[in-house]
Amino acid sequence: MTDTPTTGRRFVLAARPDGLPKESDFRLEEVAIGAPGPGQILTRNHYVSLDPAIRGWLDDRPSYLPPVALGDAVRASTVGTVIASGVDRFKPGDWVMGLNAIEEYSLVTPNAYMHPIDVSQVPSPTLYLSAMGAVxxxxxxxxxxxxxxxxxxxxxxxxxxxxxxxxxxxxxxxxxxxxxxxxxxxxxxxxxxxxxxxxxxxxxxxxxxxxxxxxxxxxxxxxxxxxxxxxxxxxxxxxxxxxxxxxxxxxxxxxxxxxxxxxxxxxxxxxxxxxxxxxxxLVSEFVDRFPEGSKAIAALIAEGKLRFDEHVEKGIDNAYPAFMRLFDGSNRGKMILDLS
Amino acid sequence: MTDTPTTGRRFVLAARPDGLPKESDFRLEEVAIGAPGPGQILTRNHYVSLDPAIRGWLDDRPSYLPPVALGDAVRASTVGTVIASGVDRFKPGDWVMGLNAIEEYSLVTPNAYMHPIDVSQVPSPTLYLSAMGAVxxxxxxxxxxxxxxxxxxxxxxxxxxxxxxxxxxxxxxxxxxxxxxxxxxxxxxxxxxxxxxxxxxxxxxxxxxxxxxxxxxxxxxxxxxxxxxxxxxxxxxxxxxxxxxxxxxxxxxxxxxxxxxxxxxxxxxxxxxxxxxxxxxLVSEFVDRFPEGSKAIAALIAEGKLRFDEHVEKGIDNAYPAFMRLFDGSNRGKMILDLS
Known part of the structure; x- marks a missing residue:
């Protein structure tokens, strides 16, 4: 994780879906990874959260976030580590969570959604995408x-x-x-x-x-x-x-x-x-209070008062079938894609 | 208005409308008028308010009021005078407003909607069915x-x-x-x-x-x-x-x-x-404050700050075409049927 990568794969929107997304509405691309400039960070995304909301972002219509542009990687919440940083508060090796994309590496300017996470406190970093994440x-x-x-x-x-x-x-x-x-x-x-x-x-x-x-x-x-x-x-x-x-x-x-x-x-x-x-x-109404919410949920899970199932599929080449499980109901818990 | 009537006409629901009400869904009936027993009053209804909400009451489905029963006069707000009374607070000759029916006379037990009105304060009693009424x-x-x-x-x-x-x-x-x-x-x-x-x-x-x-x-x-x-x-x-x-x-x-x-x-x-x-x-949320609301509206009208148009049609035999004006948009103001 310490070597700066030169290329990474991205799950890209190739065409706007008409109804249920088809496999041909997406493509995998391998792209060169740039180095972060001032104000930017480069992350290695280990886990991606696959959510029904993503479907809405693929349409070209007014919403709470701009539509995913054709040719861009599909927007999604991710958990990963900082590889290189042009921002003081993010150091290489830090675990972070953010609203990035279904891609192995993200070169981004951190926004309100990007924040450090403490993976030592949880059984798996995926919890930040499930019980302690947006869901x-x-x-x-x-x-x-x-x-x-x-x-x-x-x-x-x-x-x-x-x-x-x-x-x-x-x-x-x-x-x-x-x-x-x-x-x-x-x-x-x-x-x-x-x-x-x-x-x-x-x-x-x-x-x-x-x-x-x-x-x-x-x-x-x-x-x-x-x-x-x-x-x-x-x-x-x-x-x-x-x-x-x-x-x-x-x-x-x-x-x-x-x-x-x-x-x-x-x-x-x-x-x-x-x-x-x-x-x-929309949970974004409470973005300022996310740490408080994550803490409360983690406590309930630790006390055995709250059950939260995850369904993890492996590999960015499984992004499409894993995403589609949300719509045929075949997922058996919070749908997560493991890119590590 | 002082002679006790023996018969009166009622606009009765004959069949439940399927879609837009047809003339055959209703019929005019002439029925005998009884004398009020204790707790009842007999009113001569001079004006009837025709409202879109009436359409909802004709269907047999759960709503905020029970459906109009087949064979009953169609429910509507009315303004009229008390003819005979078995209730102390209503005297013959009093003007009253109530949720009665499209009928010339109503023999009813006064409920929360039945209340006396002061017609000396307004240019026309119809105002109690329009600006100062439910609408x-x-x-x-x-x-x-x-x-x-x-x-x-x-x-x-x-x-x-x-x-x-x-x-x-x-x-x-x-x-x-x-x-x-x-x-x-x-x-x-x-x-x-x-x-x-x-x-x-x-x-x-x-x-x-x-x-x-x-x-x-x-x-x-x-x-x-x-x-x-x-x-x-x-x-x-x-x-x-x-x-x-x-x-x-x-x-x-x-x-x-x-x-x-x-x-x-x-x-x-x-x-x-x-x-x-x-x-x-639903305006019924504020039923306890109707007098306050009527007073406020009457004041705005008197000050020339509020315009309220009425469209009055005459005669109970015009109940059906007058009601239907609400759905083809040909009414030119609050739809009122004049039964006097």
């Missing part, structure tokens, strides 16, 4: 700050077996909230109850809005006070039919809508008749 | 309590030429907010600017989401901070593309969605990327 922080601030669930309330989480959803459900359970999860398939539903401690689980596979609505009614006999929405589409529409007065819906993701024609939310009239609120949420 | 109150509490627009902000109002929309825009203008309205047709758009004092107006007619989006971008060069949504469908979708960070959308109505297959809100992903909030709103 865990999304769940942490989503629950502790945005949602603030109470004992006696019912929370419905969609995408509940996913990295954010499973963490949200566990954090809400720790506050005494009744937690119901929606997930795809019997295995994931069993895991929600046996592994993550949810009170009830609903399998959305093969169901239309009516069938899903009936399942939600059965699992939430007192209605729904809080929704943590990761999915959208028919999940959200069926959910809206069962919200209580003054319900709050935290809109964190819409993974069912990211690839192709939007189904649309057809039951938002329920927001009116229940005087309910739907609030979009 | 004006919806705008008043929507602006003063829920939305609280500020100077320097941009507010987009859909259904802006409608009774609620035109009032919302004027109330926001009084607070120094920049107000842009969306309405159907050049005449209504001209009226928004010349008559109601809006800063800009956009004609949605014949436009798809892209064309409407381009118009909104031109009319809101600094983006949209607040949305008062009465319409839904492509209006809401085009609007969502131009909201600013932390924008707040007050969801008051979805008139484009009330008749037939829902188009769905396909751009709610913008709520996430802009960390924006969409809040359903």
């Amino acid at each position: 865990g922080l999304t769940a942490w601030f989503g629950v502790s700050e945005v949602m603030q669930p109470q004992a006696g309330q019912t929370l419905l989480v969609s995408g509940a077996a996913g990295a954010v959803g499973s963490c949200v459900g566990q954090l809400a359970k720790l506050r005494g909230t009744r937690v119901v999860g929606i997930a795809g398939g019997a295995d994931k539903c069993r895991k929600l109850i046996d592994h993550f401690g949810f009170d009830a689980a609903i399998d959305y596979r093969g169901k239309d809005v009516e069938a899903l609505s009936a399942d939600i009614a059965a699992a939430c006999p007192e209605g729904i006070d809080l929704v943590y929405e990761n999915v959208g589409g028919i999940c959200l529409d069926a959910t809206l039919l069962h919200i209580n007065h003054y319900a709050r819906i935290i809109l964190c993701g819409l993974i069912s809508e990211y690839n192709g024609e939007s189904y649309g939310a057809r039951n938002i009239w329920q927001l009116i008749v229940k005087t309910a609120t739907m609030r979009g949420y | 004006g109150l919806t705008a008043w509490f929507g602006v003063s309590e829920v939305m609280q627009p500020q100077a320097g902000q941009t507010l987009l109002v859909s259904g802006a030429a409608g009774a609620v929309g035109s009032c919302v825009g004027q109330l926001a203008k009084l607070r120094g907010t920049r107000v842009v309205g969306i309405a159907g047709g050049a005449d209504k758009c001209r009226k928004l600017i010349d008559h109601f004092g809006f800063d800009a107006a956009i004609d949605y007619r014949g436009k798809d989401v892209e064309a409407l989006s381009a118009d909104i971008a031109a009319a809101c060069p600094e983006g949209i901070d607040l949305v008062y949504e009465n319409v839904g469908g492509i209006c809401l979708d085009a609007t969502l593309l131009h909201i600013n960070h932390y924008a707040r959308i007050i969801l008051c109505g979805l008139i484009s969605e009330y008749n037939g297959e829902s188009y769905g809100a396909r751009n709610i992903w913008q709520l996430i990327v802009k960390t924006a909030t969409m809040r359903g709103y």
Whole structure:
């Protein structure tokens, strides 16, 4: 890790995906690595976080971050080590986390997302991309700050077996909230109850809005006070039919809508008749408090109060199939690509 | 008005509408009028408020009020006089307002919505169904309590030429907010600017989401901070593309969605990327403060600071065509049916 490299591979956006990304929408490139100028650092990225949000960055439309440019490496959070530095506060050998790209080396000007991490405190550096990274922080601030669930309330989480959803459900359970999860398939539903401690689980596979609505009614006999929405589409529409007065819906993701024609939310009239609120949420609202959140999550994990599964695939040449697991639901935990 | 009547006509729900209501979904009935028992009053309804919300009450689905039963007179707000009373606080001859039905006489047990009104203070009793009624109150509490627009902000109002929309825009203008309205047709758009004092107006007619989006971008060069949504469908979708960070959308109505297959809100992903909030709103949240709101609106009208147009049609036999004007946009103000 101390030799300055001359070339590195990057997972590049070759074409804007139309619907579900195809393998030909990307290409692997081997490029020369430059030396950092003043204000820049060069990192060796060991692990990459593969998240549904990446899909949104591939479209050429207004969003909270600019679209990934054609020919650029695909944006992603990474954990790695500093190889060379033109910035005082980053020294060669330091472990850092940042919003970089799916590439072996990044030559970047550190922004607010780039910060040193202490890997000696955790069983694996990958924790900074999962429980202590954007995903865990999304769940942490989503629950502790945005949602603030109470004992006696019912929370419905969609995408509940996913990295954010499973963490949200566990954090809400720790506050005494009744937690119901929606997930795809019997295995994931069993895991929600046996592994993550949810009170009830609903399998959305093969169901239309009516069938899903009936399942939600059965699992939430007192209605729904809080929704943590990761999915959208028919999940959200069926959910809206069962919200209580003054319900709050935290809109964190819409993974069912990211690839192709939007189904649309057809039951938002329920927001009116229940005087309910739907609030979009991005973890970047709390960027100043990330260290506090990571610390809180690490403590819960150390105490055995929070489970966080990782699914690690190896090698940048597996970037495409690993990314696609997020959309067919075949990942078995937070999706991480190991580039080391 | 002092003779106790023996029969009265009622506008009855004959069948649940599928999409746009047909004339055959209703029928006029002449029924015997009973005398009020203890706790009941008999009213002669002189004016009926025809509102988009009525459409929602005709469907057999969960809502904030039970569906109108087949064979019952269609629910509506009315202004009239007490004919006979079994309740101490209501005397024969008193003017009252209530949530009754489209019928010449109502025999009812007064609920929280039934209250005496002082018609000597207003140019016409119809004001209690328009500016000082549910419509004006919806705008008043929507602006003063829920939305609280500020100077320097941009507010987009859909259904802006409608009774609620035109009032919302004027109330926001009084607070120094920049107000842009969306309405159907050049005449209504001209009226928004010349008559109601809006800063800009956009004609949605014949436009798809892209064309409407381009118009909104031109009319809101600094983006949209607040949305008062009465319409839904492509209006809401085009609007969502131009909201600013932390924008707040007050969801008051979805008139484009009330008749037939829902188009769905396909751009709610913008709520996430802009960390924006969409809040359903019903004026009934503020039922305890209706007298305060009516007084405030009456004062603004008396001072010439607020314009409120009424469109009055005569006779219960015109209930159907008058109601349908709400959906083809041919009403020229708050739609009122005169039964006197």
